[in-house]
Amino acid sequence: MTNILIVTSVDAEKTAAEAGLKGDSRFHVISGGVGIAAASASTATALAARSYNLVINMGIGGGFIGRAAVGDLVIATKSAAADLGAESEGGFISIDELGFGSAVIECDEKAGDSLWQECNHRFLPVHKGSVLTLSTVTGTADTADRLLGLYPDAFCEAMEGFGVATAAKQAGRPYLEVRSISNPVGPRDRGAWQIKEALARLTEASRLMKEVL
Numbered sequence: 001m002t003n004i005l006i007v008t009s010v011d012a013e014k015t016a017a018e019a020g021l022k023g024d025s026r027f028h029v030i031s032g033g034v035g036i037a038a039a040s041a042s043t044a045t046a047l048a049a050r051s052y053n054l055v056i057n058m059g060i061g062g063g064f065i066g067r068a069a070v071g072d073l074v075i076a077t078k079s080a081a082a083d084l085g086a087e088s089e090g091g092f093i094s095i096d097e098l099g100f101g102s103a104v105i106e107c108d109e110k111a112g113d114s115l116w117q118e119c120n121h122r123f124l125p126v127h128k129g130s131v132l133t134l135s136t137v138t139g140t141a142d143t144a145d146r147l148l149g150l151y152p153d154a155f156c157e158a159m160e161g162f163g164v165a166t167a168a169k170q171a172g173r174p175y176l177e178v179r180s181i182s183n184p185v186g187p188r189d190r191g192a193w194q195i196k197e198a199l200a201r202l203t204e205a206s207r208l209m210k211e212v213l
C-alpha cells in the first residue's frame with residue numbers, strides 16, 4: 001500500500017487537497033505552516049511518526065508573468081531556495097557558490113511525469129519546471145526579473161517547497177511540489193490574489209493524484 005504525505009501551508013489548502021482525495025486512505029494531508037522553517041519542521045515530525053513512500057508539497061503560489069497564469073498548475077522538476085545565500089556588490093551569491101551545499105532539490109520524475117500526463121489528458125493548464133522557495137513574497141518587477149535571471153526555467157514562487165524537500169531528502173524519501181497559481185509575481189497587489197480559483201484547481205490536481213499516484 002502506498003502512503004503519501006501531502007504538506008500544505010495553511011488549512012484552506014489542506015481542505016482543498018482533501019476534497020479531491022475523497023477520503024483515500026493512502027494519502028495523509030497536513031497543514032505545516034507558512035514559510036520554509038515551519039514547513040521543514042512539520043514535515044520532519046510527520047516523517048518521524050510514520051513511514052511514507054512519497055512526500056508532496058502542495059499549495060497556491062505566484063506565477064511568473066508570461067510563464068504561468070492564475071489558475072494554471074505547476075508541477076515542479078526542482079524546488080530551489082532562491083534567496084538562500086549572500087548579497088554582494090556583484091550580485092547574489094548562492095549557497096552552492098559559497099560552498100555550503102545546494103539550494104536546489106530535484107523532484108521525483110516518475111510521480112511528476114504521471115501527474116503531468118494526466119493533467120494534459122484532462123486538458124488542465126499545466127507547466128513543468130522550477131518552483132522557487134522564498135522567505136519574502138516578491139513585490140516588484142525588478143525582483144521578479146532578477147529571480148528569472150537566476151532561474152530561467154522557473155514558473156512559480158512560493159514559500160515552503162525547499163523546506164519540505166529538505167526534510168524528505170534527509171529521510172531518504174522521494175519528493176514532489178505541486179502549485180496552483182493564485183497571483184502574478186511582481187508589483188504587490190494582494191487584493192488581486194484569486195485564492196478561491198487557485199484552491200479549486202488544487203482540488204482538481206489532488207483528484208488526479210488519487211488516480212495516478
Ligand SMILES: O=C(O)c1cccc(C(=O)CC[C@H]2O[C@@H](n3cnc4c(=O)[nH]cnc43)[C@H](O)[C@@H]2O)c1
Pocket residue numbers: 009010033034035059060061062063134136137138157158159160182183184185190
Ligand atoms: O499578503 C501577503 O503578502 C502574504 C504574505 C505571506 C503569506 C501569504 C499567504 O497568503 C500564505 C499562503 C501561501 O501562499 C503561497 N503564495 C501564494 N502566492 C505567493 C507568491 O506570489 N509568492 C510567494 N508565496 C506565495 C505561499 O506558499 C504561502 O504559504 C500572504
